[in-house]
Amino acid sequence: MHAVRPPxxxxxxxxxxxxxxxxxxxxxxxxxxxxxxxxxxxxxxxAQSCCGQPAFTSGNPDEARRVAAAQIALFDQPWPIVxxxxxxxxxxxxxxPTLFDDDPALQARARDVAGRVHELAGFLVEVLAVDYSAAxxxxxxxGLHTSCSARREMGTRVHGVQLLSALPGVTLDxxxxxxxxxxxxxxxxxxxxxxxxxxxxxxxxxxxxxxDRFVTADCGCMLNITHAAEHQGRPLRGEHIATFLRRxxxxxx
Amino acid sequence: MSAQPLHFVSPAQFRxxxxxxxxxxxxxxxxRSAMHxxxxxxxxxxxxxxxxxxxxxxxxxxxxxxxxHLPALLEKLExxxxxxxxxxxxxxxxxxACAIIHRIATEAGARRVIKGKSMVSEEVELNHYLEARGVExxxxxMGEYIVQLAGERPSxxxxxxxxxxxxxxxxxxxxxxxxxxxxxxxxxxIHTGRxxxxxxxxxxxxxxxxxxxxxxxxxxxxxxENEGNGRLSTTxxxxxxxxxxxxxxxxxxxxxxxxxxxxxxxxTGQAATTYFNLISGPRRPxxxxxxxxxxxxxxxxxxxxxxxxxxxxxxLQCIRCGACMNHCPVYARVGGHAYGTTYPGxxxxxxxPHLLGLEASRDLPxxxxxCGACAEVCxxxxxxxxxxxxxxxxANRAPGAAVAQPLAGQGASFSLGxxxxxxxxxxxxxxxxxxxxxxxxxxxxxxLAPRSQMGWTQHRTPLVPAARSLHDLxxxxxxxxxxx
Amino acid sequence: xSARDRILARLRAAEPGAPVAPPDVAGYYAxxxxxxxxxxxxxxxxxxxxxxxxxxxxxxxDWAPVAAxxxxxxxxxxxxxxxxARAATLAAALPDTVDTxxxxxxxxxxxxxxxxxxxxGFTPASAGIAATGALLLNHGGALPRTLSLVPPVSLVCxxxxxxxxxxxxxxxxxxxxxxxPTNRVLVSSPSRTADIQQTLAYGAHGPRELIVxxxxxxxxx
Numbered sequence: 010m011h012a013v014r015p016p017x018x019x020x021x022x023x024x025x026x027x028x029x030x031x032x033x034x035x036x037x038x039x040x041x042x043x044x045x046x047x048x049x050x051x052x053x054x055x056a057q058s059c060c061g062q063p064a065f066t067s068g069n070p071d072e073a074r075r076v077a078a079a080q081i082a083l084f085d086q087p088w089p090i091v092x093x094x095x096x097x098x099x100x101x102x103x104x105x106p107t108l109f110d111d112d113p114a115l116q117a118r119a120r121d122v123a124g125r126v127h128e129l130a131g132f133l134v135e136v137l138a139v140d141y142s143a144a145x146x147x148x149x150x151x152g153l154h155t156s157c158s159a160r161r162e163m164g165t166r167v168h169g170v171q172l173l174s175a176l177p178g179v180t181l182d183x184x185x186x187x188x189x190x191x192x193x194x195x196x197x198x199x200x201x202x203x204x205x206x207x208x209x210x211x212x213x214x215x216x217x218x219x220x221d222r223f224v225t226a227d228c229g230c231m232l233n234i235t236h237a238a239e240h241q242g243r244p245l246r247g248e249h250i251a252t253f254l255r256r257x258x259x260x261x262x
Numbered sequence: 263m264s265a266q267p268l269h270f271v272s273p274a275q276f277r278x279x280x281x282x283x284x285x286x287x288x289x290x291x292x293x294r295s296a297m298h299x300x301x302x303x304x305x306x307x308x309x310x311x312x313x314x315x316x317x318x319x320x321x322x323x324x325x326x327x328x329x330x331h332l333p334a335l336l337e338k339l340e341x342x343x344x345x346x347x348x349x350x351x352x353x354x355x356x357x358x359a360c361a362i363i364h365r366i367a368t369e370a371g372a373r374r375v376i377k378g379k380s381m382v383s384e385e386v387e388l389n390h391y392l393e394a395r396g397v398e399x400x401x402x403x404m405g406e407y408i409v410q411l412a413g414e415r416p417s418x419x420x421x422x423x424x425x426x427x428x429x430x431x432x433x434x435x436x437x438x439x440x441x442x443x444x445x446x447x448x449x450x451x452i453h454t455g456r457x458x459x460x461x462x463x464x465x466x467x468x469x470x471x472x473x474x475x476x477x478x479x480x481x482x483x484x485x486x487e488n489e490g491n492g493r494l495s496t497t498x499x500x501x502x503x504x505x506x507x508x509x510x511x512x513x514x515x516x517x518x519x520x521x522x523x524x525x526x527x528x529x530t531g532q533a534a535t536t537y538f539n540l541i542s543g544p545r546r547p548x549x550x551x552x553x554x555x556x557x558x559x560x561x562x563x564x565x566x567x568x569x570x571x572x573x574x575x576x577x578l579q580c581i582r583c584g585a586c587m588n589h590c591p592v593y594a595r596v597g598g599h600a601y602g603t604t605y606p607g608x609x610x611x612x613x614x615p616h617l618l619g620l621e622a623s624r625d626l627p628x629x630x631x632x633c634g635a636c637a638e639v640c641x642x643x644x645x646x647x648x649x650x651x652x653x654x655x656x657a658n659r660a661p662g663a664a665v666a667q668p669l670a671g672q673g674a675s676f677s678l679g680x681x682x683x684x685x686x687x688x689x690x691x692x693x694x695x696x697x698x699x700x701x702x703x704x705x706x707x708x709x710l711a712p713r714s715q716m717g718w719t720q721h722r723t724p725l726v727p728a729a730r731s732l733h734d735l736x737x738x739x740x741x742x743x744x745x746x
Numbered sequence: 747x748s749a750r751d752r753i754l755a756r757l758r759a760a761e762p763g764a765p766v767a768p769p770d771v772a773g774y775y776a777x778x779x780x781x782x783x784x785x786x787x788x789x790x791x792x793x794x795x796x797x798x799x800x801x802x803x804x805x806x807x808d809w810a811p812v813a814a815x816x817x818x819x820x821x822x823x824x825x826x827x828x829x830x831a832r833a834a835t836l837a838a839a840l841p842d843t844v845d846t847x848x849x850x851x852x853x854x855x856x857x858x859x860x861x862x863x864x865x866x867g868f869t870p871a872s873a874g875i876a877a878t879g880a881l882l883l884n885h886g887g888a889l890p891r892t893l894s895l896v897p898p899v900s901l902v903c904x905x906x907x908x909x910x911x912x913x914x915x916x917x918x919x920x921x922x923x924x925x926x927p928t929n930r931v932l933v934s935s936p937s938r939t940a941d942i943q944q945t946l947a948y949g950a951h952g953p954r955e956l957i958v959x960x961x962x963x964x965x966x967x
Contacts, residue, residue: 025732034732053736056694068654072688079692157633190591194631201629202717207284207595236722299944323769330766333757352750405941428943452947464861480926490937490952497891515923516771519913534878538932550890551853552928566756572763
């Protein structure tokens with residue numbers, strides 16, 4: 010059951026995330042296109058960088074605070090902040106306020122910003138109620154990978170399923186252990202490379218069993234799974250949900 | 263039985279054991295399939311999400327309430343147990359706990375101890391301590407018996423022998439139990455264990471058990487089990503010694519009820535275990551059986567360190583169901599022994615640093631992708647990922663840094679180099695100018711991206727930055743060149 | 747300072763933490779659906795049978811012969827029982843092939859005999875729990891704990907009037923906390939284990955078989 014739909018804004022911020030910025034920029038651009046398609050004006054504060062998650066999760070809260078504080082200052086208009094990543098959205102929504110327990114003024118600003126943070130898929134469904142029934146393209150079967158933060162902190166697996174299922178010609182295939190982590194975990198994938206590698210190997214296998222293309226709203230997981238598949242010589246490739254949606258809306262395969 | 267050599271393993275060697283475990287395909291398959299089995303069993307016990315969440319709320323509230331009043335409840339428990347004839351002992355350290363039990367055994371002239379399942383007794387290495395002093399100590403839980411016979415330690419807190427196949431156990435019984443042939447028939451294997459142990463129950467001088475919930479109001483120890491060995495251990499020998507961590511107490515019998523529903527459903531996917539055994543003292547005048555003397559050993563062993571900190575205190579909410587390990591992607595890959603701690607898996611990762619210090623356990627808090635599956639199934643809502651991050655922070659903190667509640671081993675992972683890397687990182691990402699420079703360098707010099715990128719490229723192809731960053735693309739768009 | 751004083755002092759010196767409200771356990775259980783007596787009986791039987799319990803329903807006058815038949819069918823030759831009225835009724839209904847033994851005095855005098863010669867034990871239950879399919883045995887006094895534990899067959903009877911929805915319902919209606927006997931046991935199946943490769947096996951250490959006689963007043967589920 011959904012709460013009353015929030016009022017439809019006409020302006021939004023986009024927080025592009027550091028991974029998208031440097032490694033998958035077209036996903037960020039496609040998120041902008043999807044938002045503009047709904048008649049919104051998208052603002053991209055050029056001073057933005059990273060939500061601070063890598064430092065936060067690795068036990069370096071001072072450094073996370075420093076980076077988060079620099080971002081919080083960028084969103085002074087009361088517009089929603091759309092983030093094309095479940096884990097970054099989760100960091101901003103749930104953890105930013107906890108970083109400033111010792112600074113009430115900054116904490117109040119962090120709370121205000123956190124309250125306006127939306128994960129992209131959730132925003133498209135819940136706030137914009139997008140209608141993608143006119144999308145086209147060749148019939149295709151895709152898998153869906155939902156990041157753990159998107160699933161557990163932001164509760165947006167359902168939105169990914171809803172968006173993909175509504176697309177004509179797209180068959181969504183669920184894979185075994187879909188709810189299990191892909192093994193990325195940020196610094197975890199470097200610090201415990203063997204364990205992370207074993208987990209992603211199983212994830213690649215279970216996705217490969219049902220599809221050779223998967224869609225996800227998180228670039229961390231996407232890079233992890235795709236580069237692991239490539240390492241193994243498997244054809245499995247991932248695509249950010251924003252890019253997949255934009256292509257289907259343009260009628261591409 | 264002669265003393266079995268125990269494998270004393272150091273959590274500091276975590277990485278080496280992980281590599282071994284990951285290289286063992288058979289072991290990985292055992293764990294993965296066992297974990298999926300237990301996940302499905304648990305899910306079948308929680309079909310209604312509304313009821314599930316309400317009950318978890320209640321379980322959390324019970325545990326938080328008990329912890330908020332912990333010192334008073336321990337004193338109340340002690341007084342009510344004493345009024346029922348139970349001798350209550352307090353132990354700060356594993357050695358103290360073992361010495362108390364050895365003293366009880368010595369005073370009673372006891373030579374043979376039979377044990378029901380007790381993770382606290384594993385934690386203090388009781389078997390080893392007693393065997394070294396000439397007191398025979400036999401595990402009677404089937405899984406624990408198998409593990410003891412093999413000279414190993416439990417790999418799971420609820421299913422101790424989960425790492426073994428029936429073929430492993432068939433070979434073990436054939437080798438170690440005189441007159442037993444090789445059979446993979448599980449009923450026959452269990453029957454063998456039953457035959458061996460029944461005689462021992464009859465002969466034992468002391469029975470040792472754990473405690474699932476201790477009820478302060480009534481002076482009652484609540485034990486949860488399926489096999490009946492717990493009841494036998496606490497009923498047949500002349501002396502019963504129960505062991506528990508100081509966190510296991512709850513205020514009233516009513517408070518224990520939701521926990522008694524959550525525990526078996528979360529642990530093994532049972533609505534209730536075969537036996538809920540509520541013990542309120544030794545044999546009274548007029549009773550025909552039950553132990554004539556009863557003791558309770560309360561163990562701290564680092565728990566009060568977790569208790570001292572308002573956030574880390576949530577660690578002590580645990581009711582030891584093992585659901586966190588059953589749902590953990592790391593545990594399912596490396597198995598219980600790799601952790602090298604009494605309590606493996608996510609709960610072990612947040613509890614062991616208090617029991618052993620961060621020095622010995624420093625790799626445990628980082629061995630998690632923070633996926634949150636553990637917290638999602640925890641029946642008492644322990645925020646395990648947040649506690650892992652907190653422990654990472656304490657391990658990274660400078661060893662001498664003054665904090666209100668320093669943890670043993672604070673700064674175990676501190677390195678100036680690491681600290682500088684993070685300072686440098688935050689210096690870039692907190693400064694738009696420096697971050698612009700990074701983007702410029704990364705996109706323009708992308709062809710120079712190293713082929714080997716720390717741990718990443720052990721299992722993945724290298725990451726190569728895009729030719730133009732999102733910042734570049736957005737700037738171009740703003741200039742009216744949206745086609746890029 | 748003793749370990750006790752050191753531990754308590756450390757706990758008392760801890761950070762206070764956020765205030766904690768007492769848990770509303772009664773409120774939670776009050777919201778659970780309430781089955782009718784017939785549903786309750788049915789639920790108990792279904793749950794117990796799913797755990798490989800042999801459940802038999804019988805009236806107040808024929809439960810003892812039914813129980814006797816179940817024992818005879820299993821080849822029980824020696825039954826241990828206590829001194830209650832139910833035990834006397836059962837004893838009177840047993841065929842010649844089943845001997846009874848009523849142990850006198852403390853277990854030290856009859857431990858070996860119990861372990862080595864007794865095939866079945868009889869224990870009347872004080873409550874039945876429908877939600878989980880469990881029976882409450884209040885041990886102590888004339889009801890030894892070992893009768894439901896050591897012999898390979900355990901026979902338990904329960905009056906259908908003593909069925910409750912769940913543990914909370916039973917514990918509050920019967921005021922358990924006011925008077926705890928030395929040992930209360932809730933039993934829901936024969937002794938079992940899944941410690942070998944998650945394969946369920948019965949008769950781990952306790953009884954291999956559990957027979958439950960539900961004594962109804964003529965109405966069956």
